Amino acid sequence: MPDNTSTPTPRAPTLYDFQLSMLHAMCKSAPAQAANLLDRVGATRADAAVAEKRWWFADATNDFRSIAEYVTAWGAPASERSEHHGDREARYAVWDLPFWPGLQIEWMEIPPHPRLFRQLLRTSHSLPPAAAEMGCRVSKLVRG
Numbered sequence: 001m002p003d004n005t006s007t008p009t010p011r012a013p014t015l016y017d018f019q020l021s022m023l024h025a026m027c028k029s030a031p032a033q034a035a036n037l038l039d040r041v042g043a044t045r046a047d048a049a050v051a052e053k054r055w056w057f058a059d060a061t062n063d064f065r066s067i068a069e070y071v072t073a074w075g076a077p078a079s080e081r082s083e084h085h086g087d088r089e090a091r092y093a094v095w096d097l098p099f100w101p102g103l104q105i106e107w108m109e110i111p112p113h114p115r116l117f118r119q120l121l122r123t124s125h126s127l128p129p130a131a132a133e134m135g136c137r138v139s140k141l142v143r144g
Helices: 015-029 031-041 045-057 067-074
Strands: 079-085 088-096 103-109 116-122
Touching: 015 031, 015 045, 015 067, 031 045, 067 088, 067 103
Parallel strands: none
Antiparallel strands: 079 088, 088 103, 103 116
16 A cells, blocks of 8 residues: 655746745835736736745755756756866856846856855846836935
8 A cells, every 4th residue: 555645755946936936025125016027927926925935945946056956947047158267167057037037047056066156147238227116216316
């Protein structure tokens, strides 16, 4: 008789999940923009909350040690490159973030370091948002 009491192995969060988890944080900091984006992608605030939990508490993704594991979970990156720094090679992979055109996530690995590093990037053709778009108010501009 098979054992049906074991818990299934959780799936690794997808790139869509990652973007929804970022959007969940945006629901608090920029609720109007987040609501518009949720409508645009056909998701709810609850979907974003579940995705955030899946992202932050998924051992599968948090234990990834190589870009190859993200390629398996997220699909092919938009670009990849390698750079040599002395006797070490750093490898980079960049994925576009369709929720935010002009924004990308880049993962870097430096073997045999057991950890990946990430950063958000603007594409070369995108301009930074105006202060008003970010919900900021500039009361005085001082030029030197």
